[in-house]
Amino acid sequence: MASQKSDTAMSPKITGELLRQLRQAMRNCKYFSEPIQAYIIPSGDAHQSEYIAPCDCRREFICGFNGSAGTAIVTEQHAAMWTDGRYFLQASQQMDNNWTLMKMGLKETPSQEDWLISVLPENSKVGVDPWIIAADQWKNMSKALISAGHSLVAVQDNLIDAVWTDRPERPSTQLRTLGLEYTGMSWQDKIVTLRAKMTERKISWFVATALDEIAWLFNLRGADIEYNPVFFAYTIVGMNTIRLFVDLKRLADPALRDHLQLGSPSKPELSIQTFPYESVYTELQAICAALGPKDKVWICDKASCALTQVIPKAHRTPIPYTPLCLSKAVKNATEIQGMKMAHIKDAVALCELFAWLEKEIPKGNVTEISAADKAEELRSQQKDFVGLSFPTISSVGPNGAIIHYRPLPETNRTLTMNEVYLIDSGAQYVDGTTDVTRTMHFGTPSAFEKECFTYVLKGHIAVSAAIFPNGTKGHLLDSFARAALWESGLDYLHGTGHGVGCFLNVHEGPCGISYKTFADEPLEAGMIVSDEPGYYEDGSFGIRLENVVLVVPAKPKYNYRNRGSLTFDPLTLVPIQIKMMNTELLTQKERDWVNEYHRKCREVIGAELERQGRKEALEWLIRETQPIV
């Protein structure tokens, strides 16, 4: 929830004693044959999750900094923490002076490798928990250290856990089964599809480590990690066996056992063998010991170094994303229908919020935090609401220019008639996941604010209305979102869109829309991504316009080489504030797009507001969707 963590104090954590204990552990041969001279503490968990559970917040524990990205390294003499521009201020406030803040992206800041090489005595050993470093990161770090005469060492016992006396338990929340009415495909059929891909590529085994892929595969959801309806598990799929590694206590529920057909599989090759979560390592070892000379094992190159290295190199086939990741990204008809329903409910809540804000702001009592809380309250009234899909970004005026802002009591501003308000929020419903950003002014926006808003809108439309060939990668669309801003010398320093899960993680791969071309799979019909250009005027205001859009077939006049064409259909149906537009800067095509979009909002969301009897929001919707000329 947006406001729950806002009581986190911004005073630095006192870390002197903790560091003393950690350094003692680094010298303690209980953990390894020889002492290590440095220890790396990445921010991830063993599944390389974007959001992590409290028991995995080891980097926060050791240094105090609780942002989403950062790596700490402790040597005998030094303690340093690398994070990016979003977090420089926060990190400097949360860490005491035992720590050096390494500002990533600044020219003078050394990389972790270069820094280690500069401070370590000759022939040093650098330790890391192989479970929380990805295989590809291990490879790069190891190479750099070896080239300087050092070595990277896998420390099986996590040294932070060794000094973290009150470390929380790993969550083991109740599992929820999803029927065909939500998933459109049984887990058995998903296994069959996966095995067909394995056969095609001559792969004998597949190791799944990403939590959202496992949840998707088995049509199960959990609540182990805030905002992400996933549960801690691993899965290994062979051509005749399915092994699921999970806290076995979770499997007691008869409905769940029935869903997984535990003990009574329809076919032997669809029988799930269950194992304790921790036994994945030894089971994978056993599987690998029995591999034939031609057997190949698929594992994502972002999986943990620990599991990856269990598989002998000759049998290992690392892939940048797994077949589950790609299958999950292409939503089936049932999932698309669910996502549409979720977005209708979400739009109802947002229309209510904006109608309420319009009424309440003039009274001077609404703050960033209370607006976020109100949004959550309104969403929670909708059917099958589960929780938020990420911490709400509710920001006024200058706070809007902080791209990953999250209101805290000490930064909390009051919404007024004089400043731009940006709210980026979303929810988990059993039928789908939402993520929407609107930027509004409740008084009279300045000409410059309107100008910037209009460029952002032009970019949003350029992507949303683009027609492009089947097989186009998302990065080829990124510049469409920027062209209008660029023409006036403006830009925004983030990508334009990310994949969105269906009652799963709000950020998912393997497709997106970004100038970064890394691991970018071609777009295809059924994929769902966000379209969210922005503009941020430091110290003044922030603008972002975000819809979740569905990739759909387009039918242009011609069909070159029978390739077929694609375009986007907005799932988000929330009015875009006309007051913020300088409509003279819009082309006729753009004005038509806005009018058609608002017509659809009025038709679809209007009907639902009517049905739910939410009169004020309906009036607001009607007012905000008048055609522009």
Next chain:
Amino acid sequence: MASQKSDTAMSPKITGELLRQLRQAMRNCKYFSEPIQAYIIPSGDAHQSEYIAPCDCRREFICGFNGSAGTAIVTEQHAAMWTDGRYFLQASQQMDNNWTLMKMGLKETPSQEDWLISVLPENSKVGVDPWIIAADQWKNMSKALISAGHSLVAVQDNLIDAVWTDRPERPSTQLRTLGLEYTGMSWQDKIVTLRAKMTERKISWFVATALDEIAWLFNLRGADIEYNPVFFAYTIVGMNTIRLFVDLKRLADPALRDHLQLGSPSKPELSIQTFPYESVYTELQAICAALGPKDKVWICDKASCALTQVIPKAHRTPIPYTPLCLSKAVKNATEIQGMKMAHIKDAVALCELFAWLEKEIPKGNVTEISAADKAEELRSQQKDFVGLSFPTISSVGPNGAIIHYRPLPETNRTLTMNEVYLIDSGAQYVDGTTDVTRTMHFGTPSAFEKECFTYVLKGHIAVSAAIFPNGTKGHLLDSFARAALWESGLDYLHGTGHGVGCFLNVHEGPCGISYKTFADEPLEAGMIVSDEPGYYEDGSFGIRLENVVLVVPAKPKYNYRNRGSLTFDPLTLVPIQIKMMNTELLTQKERDWVNEYHRKCREVIGAELERQGRKEALEWLIRETQPIV
């Protein structure tokens, strides 16, 4: 010249006896300790040149296929040649049935590695000349073979040369010195700049192998390779020494000796030591034997495997493109001025050509070949003309849809009033290199031809008029060129632009405009690229519109984060045929762009036509540059 090679017969080369001799050489232990089971014949030379000299046409010699891209592999039992879609027809006509054509890009075609693995007996040795395989290609091929139990072996003596009895001599044409009036920077200053970059990156030695980089560095030009004013050489630059490897006979000319200050350097560290071309290997070995423990050597990862492997791995710093490549890409004021002058002269020749075609086509005597010859004749009348910059693509009707078409007697079509004519041509002048494509109709184009032409024009303008932030990579602009085509379901299957040298290669790195993101350096002011979207209707017509454009600073309204903005200024000033446009499909902005472009053509080229007294072409220019409304 466009027509010179057109007498190449399309009957297959008889290769039975040659293959027998080659296979004998593969078993002959004169060349290596053990026989090899396969021999790879790439198409390049020892400098990985795009165009090659006759003595380096080894792949053509062994199989008969003379296209620009292709790799032959010969085993005891098989002979196979891989090439891409441009050349399927030509290759199948030029090769006899000893050869299997491997059609790259088709799903069923195996890669060279996979094919080798499928046909070779266990534990085979695959040979290749390490001078004509690039280091990065060697690495990939070697890895694949090792993983299947085979090995890749460097065969120092080229086995094709061993059986090629009448192999031509390596060219050693006269060298031309370029003064400051053409280069804007002495070679001494270029060396100083290079060394400054080496110091910055702590590099002790730099090995230059690309012919255009060496020509640029020393302000020299040759004529060793058709269309490319380069000469065979290597260079090794240290912090105090400069070694030039070249046929020493070429250095007899006193003016040349003076230019290079041979024997009388201004400063000792600017003294050039000259060595025979062939001695680069042993000299580099000697340099490497004397390296200190911290010495690093820069070499491009596309340099030959032979030279790359001389440098011990610990001292080798491979780079995707060299500092010379980047320096050369950013033209200085003198080079820009030269490029502008070259493009004015080139436009004069083309205006004359088009005026002549308009008059001659109705008589029915103009063919693709005679039009190309006329273009060359007219260009050759211009000051400081050296030769063509690539073989002229002169194509009528369906031939226009063959992207890399080159007219041959057996394909030669007559220009008529009924078909679209596409001419892509360019020249080398001492002051600059040109490359321009125009598509015209001398009768009445169909509505569909006009529609497609107009989409291509819209794409051309979208790139040419784009404003984008400093530091933007060219691939981010590629989709601008396609958006109008995509909207109608159309596309073209090639990149949008390439770097252009200044009296150097018409294709150069490290920047360009393409959906391929490989080795794409950010655009900066002074770079020169082409802007050439197209549309090809198989069996019917081809459309391409190409200008060479200069990257220049733009001054939009705002300047976000002081990054500065860039745009393009067309150097090519040749009218774009208005008759081919459906002006109703153009926006007002696009019409303004066309009118402003034509105004500039009329002003600049008109003045030069006037000065040269070329009346008919001037009249044509005036007619073709009337404003559209």
